[in-house]
Amino acid sequence: MRYVEMPVGERRIVEEAYRIFRWHPSELMGKGDDxxxxxxxxxxxxxxxxxxxxxxxxxxxxxxxxxGWKAVTASLSDLAAKGARPLxxxxxxxxxxxxTEENIRDLLRGVSEAVEAYGTYxxxxxxxxxxDGFLSVFAFGISDAPPPRRGGAxxxxxxxxxxxxxxxxxxxxxxxxxxxxxxxxxxxxxRAAFRxxxxxxxxxxxxxxxxxxxxxxxxxxxSLHQMCELSGVGVKLTSLPIHRYAVRFSExxxxxxxxxxxxxxxxxxxxxxxxxxxxxGEALRAAESSGLSIHVIGRFTEEKELRYVFRGVERVLxxxxxxxxxx
Amino acid sequence: MRYVEMPVGERRIVEEAYRIFRWHPSELMGKGDDxxxxxxxxxxxxxxxxxxxxxxxxxxxxxxxxxGWKAVTASLSDLAAKGARPLxxxxxxxxxxxxTEENIRDLLRGVSEAVEAYGTYxxxxxxxxxxDGFLSVFAFGISDAPPPRRGGAxxxxxxxxxxxxxxxxxxxxxxxxxxxxxxxxxxxxxRAAFRxxxxxxxxxxxxxxxxxxxxxxxxxxxSLHQMCELSGVGVKLTSLPIHRYAVRFSExxxxxxxxxxxxxxxxxxxxxxxxxxxxxGEALRAAESSGLSIHVIGRFTEEKELRYVFRGVERVLxxxxxxxxxx
Numbered sequence: 001m002r003y004v005e006m007p008v009g010e011r012r013i014v015e016e017a018y019r020i021f022r023w024h025p026s027e028l029m030g031k032g033d034d035x036x037x038x039x040x041x042x043x044x045x046x047x048x049x050x051x052x053x054x055x056x057x058x059x060x061x062x063x064x065x066x067x068g069w070k071a072v073t074a075s076l077s078d079l080a081a082k083g084a085r086p087l088x089x090x091x092x093x094x095x096x097x098x099x100t101e102e103n104i105r106d107l108l109r110g111v112s113e114a115v116e117a118y119g120t121y122x123x124x125x126x127x128x129x130x131x132d133g134f135l136s137v138f139a140f141g142i143s144d145a146p147p148p149r150r151g152g153a154x155x156x157x158x159x160x161x162x163x164x165x166x167x168x169x170x171x172x173x174x175x176x177x178x179x180x181x182x183x184x185x186x187x188x189x190x191r192a193a194f195r196x197x198x199x200x201x202x203x204x205x206x207x208x209x210x211x212x213x214x215x216x217x218x219x220x221x222x223s224l225h226q227m228c229e230l231s232g233v234g235v236k237l238t239s240l241p242i243h244r245y246a247v248r249f250s251e252x253x254x255x256x257x258x259x260x261x262x263x264x265x266x267x268x269x270x271x272x273x274x275x276x277x278x279x280x281g282e283a284l285r286a287a288e289s290s291g292l293s294i295h296v297i298g299r300f301t302e303e304k305e306l307r308y309v310f311r312g313v314e315r316v317l318x319x320x321x322x323x324x325x326x327x
Numbered sequence: 328m329r330y331v332e333m334p335v336g337e338r339r340i341v342e343e344a345y346r347i348f349r350w351h352p353s354e355l356m357g358k359g360d361d362x363x364x365x366x367x368x369x370x371x372x373x374x375x376x377x378x379x380x381x382x383x384x385x386x387x388x389x390x391x392x393x394x395g396w397k398a399v400t401a402s403l404s405d406l407a408a409k410g411a412r413p414l415x416x417x418x419x420x421x422x423x424x425x426x427t428e429e430n431i432r433d434l435l436r437g438v439s440e441a442v443e444a445y446g447t448y449x450x451x452x453x454x455x456x457x458x459d460g461f462l463s464v465f466a467f468g469i470s471d472a473p474p475p476r477r478g479g480a481x482x483x484x485x486x487x488x489x490x491x492x493x494x495x496x497x498x499x500x501x502x503x504x505x506x507x508x509x510x511x512x513x514x515x516x517x518r519a520a521f522r523x524x525x526x527x528x529x530x531x532x533x534x535x536x537x538x539x540x541x542x543x544x545x546x547x548x549x550s551l552h553q554m555c556e557l558s559g560v561g562v563k564l565t566s567l568p569i570h571r572y573a574v575r576f577s578e579x580x581x582x583x584x585x586x587x588x589x590x591x592x593x594x595x596x597x598x599x600x601x602x603x604x605x606x607x608g609e610a611l612r613a614a615e616s617s618g619l620s621i622h623v624i625g626r627f628t629e630e631k632e633l634r635y636v637f638r639g640v641e642r643v644l645x646x647x648x649x650x651x652x653x654x
Binding site for chain 2: 010012013014016017020021022023024025027035036038040041042043047048049050051053055056057087088090091092093094095101104105108109111112115116121122123124125126127128129130131132134136138140
């Protein structure tokens with residue numbers, strides 16, 4: 001979860017891993033991507049692993065079934081962003097000694113519901129005892145074409161985002177900081193946090209036209225920073241697709257809805273694409289014919305600065321968002 | 328680790344998972360196997376996931392580098408048993424807040440040493456914060472032929488085991504129960520426990536001749552029970568391949584070396600094969616030409632009982648061994 005201060009940051013660990021590990025020489029995405037891709041007989045195989053950890057990723061009020069669902073969604077979301085069709089998942093669970101059989105059954109049911117909802121299958125698993133529960137979900141899929149990388153955005157490309165943002169940020173305010181909300185806002189935001197959806201519909205429609213793609217599970221601001229850093233570009237956002245409930249909630253509590261949405265959300269599993277100008281027409285038509293709600297919110301820039309315009313004022317897009325381990 | 332009593336047992340969880348999950352309809356090994364296999368373009372793809380959890384799997388005295396090595400070895404061992412060539416691993420780590428940067432660097436180094444030793448590569452990973460450290464290692468590989476299942480043993484097949492057993496049992500006695508041992512025994516057994524080796528050499532040589540195959544990471548007795556149950560057969564062992572240090576250690580402490588080796592070991596990562604009589608000659612020649620030390624220790628039987636003969640006395644082979652969660 002956010003706000004956790006750690007002696008060793010996630011980025012430091014990842015940098016060490018890049019230095020120390022023997023990385024696959026034929027991997028196509030390169031360092032810093034969310035997925036690994038190998039061209040094997042039959043197509044481009046896309047691999048991803050992700051863990052949900054109870055002490056840091058399961059907020060109060062989240063059910064075991066929701067946790068199972070979310071763990072699968074989080075892992076498959078990275079395949080969705082690349083337009084890859086899922087072929088299966090393997091799940092390694094760490095079960096706390098205090099969990100009841102009902103807890104575990106709910107957890108397994110949540111995993112299964114997600115696997116079924118995304119039209120894929122469980123291939124295998126492994127059970128462990130752990131003082132801090134976890135679910136590691138490995139997912140793999142296939143794509144006919146080389147998937148877009150995280151670092152492929154070019155100056156002039158359009159910034160395309162699926163969905164409307166801010167509901168998970170509202171949920172975190174409610175769950176972790178005790179903020180009030182009327183029932184409609186509360187229900188919608190908790191549902192967004194507890195039962196997020198991996199956007200395969202959007203990935204299938206848009207990945208073929210994208211120069212870069214990723215999910216925004218770390219929040220839109222941090223995700224854009226990551227995409228810009230790897231691509232060697234900047235960005236200027238001219239609009240923010242904010243959910244009306246996030247706007248209302250922010251008005252109720254005197255919060256800046258732009259900051260709330262950009263920096264305090266995350267785990268929304270909406271997708272972020274860079275789409276070249278010569279592709280944007282086709283991409284928009286593909287989205288429309290798939291019945292998708294997508295938003296063109298700005299353009300990538302040669303100048304390596306990240307900025308956004310909100311209610312007529314231009315601001316710096318800070319490098320702030322959801323990170324597991326902070327240094 | 329052994330001896331842990333848990334309200335919900337590992338087998339119960341696995342049974343629930345079999346009931347609840349949407350399993351892949353084209354998976355070739357069937358339920359209860361250690362790996363999943365899909366026939367895809369290019370060959371038989373073999374998948375496995377396994378986690379090492381600090382509170383239960385890392386005994387006192389084990390270094391972070393050893394833990395990294397062992398996590399990779401444990402996952403790849405299941406590929407080795409099936410004779411599959413590893414194509415890559417993905418690693419999801421849960422790092423405890425109290426770990427130092429040096430701890431983490433050692434851990435990553437151990438992972439990398441193993442990956443390199445087995446001639447494979449890291450494809451991706453994921454970092455998390457966890458109150459109980461863990462490393463989930465997903466491994467996948469490829470085989471030209473359909474790999475032997477766990478449940479393929481037939482009456483009359485020979486029981487073939489690699490290596491000499493008992494060193495990890497000695498190590499657990501030293502580490503967990505404070506037993507003394509002279510330096511040569513202590514060093515060899517701790518090395519067996521901290522730096523076990525996945526037997527790809529044996530898997531490549533013997534899997535093509537095997538009707539069933541698995542590693543004995545749960546100990547020889549429990550592994551034989553699992554193979555017999557899935558195969559619908561029994562077994563009679565006429566000899567036990569016990570390491571001379573386990574014999575000496577048992578004599579020193581007045582322990583039954585057969586019971587120590589069969590029931591109190593585990594995590595040795597030696598391999599267990601069922602080899603049909605018409606294949607045993609070729610299998611032994613293949614092992615010899617690969618320079619392997621293997622042992623033909625008995626035969627599978629029509630009668631569904633498990634027995635072993637040791638020092639002239641026939642005994643029941645109990646269903647006892649290493650299990651994470653015991654009910």
